[in-house]
Amino acid sequence: MSGHLNPDVLDRARQLISLYPEPRSALVPLCHLAQEQDGWLRPEAMAEIAELVGVTPAEVQGTASFYDMLHLEPVGTYLVSICTNIACMLDGGLELLEHAEEHLGVGVGGTTEDGMITLEEAECLADCDRAPCVQVNHRYVGSQTAESFDALIEDLRAGRRSDEIPSHGTLIRVRRDGGLRADPEQVARERAAMAEAKARRAADQGGGS
Amino acid sequence: MAVTEAPRIVTARIDQPDSHTLERALATGAYQALRKALAMTPEAVAAEVDAASLLGRGGAGFPAGRKWAMLRSSPVTYLVVNGDESEPATFKDHLLVERDPHQLIEGVLIAAYALQVSRAFIFLRGEFALGLERVQAALNEAYGYGAVGADIFGSGFSVDIVVHPGAGAYICGEETALLESLEGKRGFPRIKPPFFPAAIGLYGEPTVVNNVETMSNLPWIVTHGGAAFAALGEGRSTGTRLFALAGHVRNPGVYELEMAKTTFADLIHAPVLGGGVRHGRELKAFIPGGVSAPWFGPDQVDLPLGQDEVGAAGSMLGSGSVVVMDDHTCAVRASWRITKFFSRESCGQCTPCREGSGWLERIMERIETGRGRSEDLDLLLDACDNIAPGLTWPPQQTTICVLGPSIPSSIHSAIVMFRDEFLTHVKEGGCPYG
Incomplete structure (x- = not known):
């Protein structure tokens, strides 16, 4: 099922995998990467990730479906998350969400007809001194009133915030500037030692039964 | 009680412009503590942290030194930093990762040296897009500076650090769920025993999991000594701690306060802190340590912000978050x-x-x-x-x-x-x- 991820993304995926003692650890980072390419997690991408980290496509999907930020269905260019958890609720988060639904003409989880905005009711986003907290594509945009929210949406639609807020899926624009440096042979030794330790534990357990 | 003159330990740098850059960090003493630590034995560094009696700042409040001492000896061991900050109304680690990533990285390096681990992972919740970028950029700078990687500052000690993004799941703040997530699986907490990842952790190997704020305290502890840290605070609650104040106060925000020396009343009402309940209203109730904690009423505001004091009163200091509800709250x-x-x-x-x-x-x-x-x-x-x-x-x-x-x-x-x-x-x- 290879061939879906473009060469640059594939290259970065292989670099990410090399950072971990076991390839599967890169599963979530690779899902983020696939979302950077496609905006959401396409089945073809999940199949290719499965191949890259050595699990089945079902395991990728089963893992991805656990996490709120990994989307198994298309989302808009901008994912607008409004927190309504306790601190934001005390500061009008629920009312802002209601306003957003009306203004955008979609319910929670819905995407506007132009494909630009997906609305999400978020749990606490850890920005509680600026409540109600709003994120666009997981970037904080500060607390919003109904008026400032409408202006924000207009700016997003007009592309006026695209420098600071990349389209949905692009999470980390700063790339690691290299692989592991500690000792080129350390990784190999580490993996060998782990395999040995695992075998030892398996043998211990086998002996005890 | 009142706000004390205790030094700011983890927020000393954050008000400076560009506090997240290597240039600013170096101009304000970053990586000096790491140099000092590398000249000590790993055991001596661990002893200072033990002497500081630093309680974990994630929520459970387990002493970091004791957690470290439980690390089972093994050919491969790991250090994992818990930056999944998701307990509602907790936003202190958010501040630390965005505004002082070098302090966090220096703390991780000090811990890695003390524990002699072969690899460290900084797990940050995925919703910290800016935090992830800041920590990755700082890590790139630190590699370039020679503070991370092979033969750090010519000491012979080597360690790699990897920044790992989460993907949105509160449960990953639970340390065994975090390890599962870091292994590329659903964030399902593991069955206990084993009670501590120090015995069986990441990939089944001994692992220490510490919170972002816990790590961020380490440069100061190494520089000034564990005893100086332990001299601050009261009883088991040593040092300073970040308190995230939210809800119906005039000045919500993150405040670094000496442990157990300040009361909830001070935090909520002092003009330099919360500034009182908004709109001239009365305090109805407050949540002292994250939404997992039982609530307190106005008659409990004089309790000190100390782990044992809050515990004895029937709740917990937990994640250091305080949510204030006024008398118009349902x-x-x-x-x-x-x-x-x-x-x-x-x-x-x-x-x-x-x-x-x-x-x-x-x-x-x-x-x-x-x-x-x-x-x-x-x-x-x-x-x-x-x-x-x-x-x-x-x-x-x-x-x-x-x-x-x-x-x-x-x-x-x-x-x-x-x-x-x-x-x-x-x-x-x-x-x-x-």
Whole structure:
């Protein structure tokens, strides 16, 4: 099922995998990467990730479906998350969400007809001194009133915030500037030692039964 | 009590412009503590942290030094930093990762050296897009500076650090769920025993998991010594701590305060801190340590911000978050929203938590929206009792992790403190607060 991820993304995926003692650890980072390419997690991408980290496509999907930020269905260019958890609720988060639904003409989880905005009711986003907290594509945009929210949406639609807020899926624009440096042979030794330790534990357990 | 003259330990740099850059960090003493540590033996560094009696700043408050001492000897060991900050109304690590990533990285390096680990991972919640970029950029700078990687500062010690993004799941703040997530799986907490990843952790190898703020304290402790840290605070609550103040106060924000020397009243009312309840209103209740904690009322504001003091009063200092509710707040609505959160975030492994949270949320919702029944109060408490038998504090556990037993806290508190409000909702067929 290879061939879906473009060469640059594939290259970065292989670099990410090399950072971990076991390839599967890169599963979530690779899902983020696939979302950077496609905006959401396409089945073809999940199949290719499965191949890259050595699990089945079902395991990728089963893992991805656990996490709120990994989307198994298309989302808009901008994912607008409004927190309504306790601190934001005390500061009008629920009312802002209601306003957003009306203004955008979609319910929670819905995407506007132009494909630009997906609305999400978020749990606490850890920005509680600026409540109600709003994120666009997981970037904080500060607390919003109904008026400032409408202006924000207009700016997003007009592309006026695209420098600071990349389209949905692009999470980390700063790339690691290299692989592991500690000792080129350390990784190999580490993996060998782990395999040995695992075998030892398996043998211990086998002996005890 | 009042605000003390204690030094700012983890927020010393954050008000400076470009505090996240290597240039600014170096101009303000960054990586000097690492140099000092590398000239000491790993055991001596660990001894300073032990002497500091630094309690973990994630929520459980377990002494970092003791956690380190439990690390089982093995050819491969790991250090994992918990930056999954998701406990509602907790936003202190957010500040540390965005504004002082070099302090965090220096702390990780000091811990890595003391523990002699072969690899460190910084797990940050995925919603910290800027934080992830700041920490990755700082890490790139630190590699270039020679503070990370092979033969750090010519000391012979080598370690790599990897920044790992989460993908949105509260439960990954639980350390064994975090390890599962870091292994590329669903964030399912692991069955205990083993109680500590120090025995069996990442990939089954011995692992230390420490919070972002815990790590961020280490440069100061190495520079000034564990004794200087332990001299601050009171009893077991040593040093300073970040308190995230939210809700109905004039000045919500993150404040670094000497442990146990300041009271909740100071935090909420002092002009240099919370500045008092907004709009001239009265304090109705406050949540002292994250939404998993039982609530306190106005008569408990004089308690000091200390781990043992809050514990003895029947709640917890937890994640260092304080949520203030004024007298216009509907207690039913507040506890319903918290319950809805737990229902959404239950990982689904254990029946009492998975089923109980959903039941409780639906009952709470019907009371708040005017469809409640008078017998619902008993039903709520009965369902709570099934999750955490006896409704004691700390709670009894019927589940793999503490998420389940945390669910009853807000409901039980709200019913005990504001029973009449529940009854009014039922009687009047709606929320009296509108």
